[in-house]
Amino acid sequence: MADEALFLLLHNEMVSGVYKSAEQGEVENGRCITKLENMGFRVGQGLIERFTKDTARFKDELDIMKFICKDFWTTVFKKQIDNLRTNHQGIYVLQDNKFRLLTQMSAGKQYLEHASKYLAFTCGLIRGGLSNLGIKSIVTAEVSSMPACKFQVMIQKL
Amino acid sequence: MCQVYLWNYPLYIRSVPTENELQFHYMLHTSLDVVDEKISAMGKALVDQRELYLGLLYPTEDYKVYGYVTNSKVKFVMVVDSSNTALRDNEIRSMFRKLHSSYTDVMCNPFYTPGDRIQSRAFDSMVTAMMIQVC
Numbered sequence A: 001m002a003d004e005a006l007f008l009l010l011h012n013e014m015v016s017g018v019y020k021s022a023e024q025g026e027v028e029n030g031r032c033i034t035k036l037e038n039m040g041f042r043v044g045q046g047l048i049e050r051f052t053k054d055t056a057r058f059k060d061e062l063d064i065m066k067f068i069c070k071d072f073w074t075t076v077f078k079k080q081i082d083n084l085r086t087n088h089q090g091i092y093v094l095q096d097n098k099f100r101l102l103t104q105m106s107a108g109k110q111y112l113e114h115a116s117k118y119l120a121f122t123c124g125l126i127r128g129g130l131s132n133l134g135i136k137s138i139v140t141a142e143v144s145s146m147p148a149c150k151f152q153v154m155i156q157k158l
Numbered sequence B: 001m002c003q004v005y006l007w008n009y010p011l012y013i014r015s016v017p018t019e020n021e022l023q024f025h026y027m028l029h030t031s032l033d034v035v036d037e038k039i040s041a042m043g044k045a046l047v048d049q050r051e052l053y054l055g056l057l058y059p060t061e062d063y064k065v066y067g068y069v070t071n072s073k074v075k076f077v078m079v080v081d082s083s084n085t086a087l088r089d090n091e092i093r094s095m096f097r098k099l100h101s102s103y104t105d106v107m108c109n110p111f112y113t114p115g116d117r118i119q120s121r122a123f124d125s126m127v128t129a130m131m132i133q134v135c
Helices: A004-023 A031-054 A061-077 A112-132 B021-044 B089-107 B121-134
Strands: A083-086 A091-096 A136-142 A149-156 B002-006 B009-014 B053-059 B063-069 B074-081
Touching: A004 A031, A004 A112, A031 A061, A031 A112, A031 B089, A061 A083, A061 A091, A061 A112, A112 A136, A112 A149, B009 B121, B021 B053, B021 B063, B021 B074, B053 B089, B063 B089, B074 B089, B089 B121
Parallel strands: none
Antiparallel strands: A083 A091, A091 A149, A136 A149, B002 B009, B002 B074, B053 B063, B063 B074
16 A cells, blocks of 8 residues: 555545546536546455455455455555444444544534545445445445544445 | 356456367356355355365366355356366465456556456466466
């Protein structure tokens, strides 16, 4: 994994790059989030392929989610997910109390409206990882107060 | 002879020798059912057999079929001549691991779209090297 500072800088640049191209009319305005999410999706697919190369086979869905919360998160964001909750019917809530990509911004509610830009890539990362492990899902993120955030994973049964 | 599958859809097929290729294909496709069977059996029986390598799938008169499934549900199947006694379980396992790490490299290539046929030169040459070593 690249040095974490590099990842943060690249991610910031990516977000502003996509939004800049939207301003110039190359990308439709509402499509920015989708574009970032798709980038994350492909990266997630590749990453999970590499990370799971030497692990034992997963037992079930929960086992996979635990892997995402622990190993995957630690490698990408240098910390584990703080809280994982599930209703055992395909909804998982991953809570990170100090999400790396938001720590650079002032804590509190000032930049709350911009938070979603910086979470789209990560949503895609989770979705891509899960899809490569054979789970179709919808991932949404929600921030009530920076830098804590919650990712909700809704698993779609085939 | 080896093959990479993603959810029963072939991503890559290579065989030496090239005659009788159809027979090989037939064998590979039949073996997929055995792979599925092994995986679903693993979920039920609480035996801690959670290795990615599945071992010998089934022997026929002239050939042995081996299988390997990654966590991302990509299936690798290999058919070897059963007269080839130099190939033990351990050698087969390390061959599969090599195949797997090459596949990982292909997957992490940004110009490769997941689910497409594998057309990577690096992957090709790795498989060729492996086959020369065996034959």
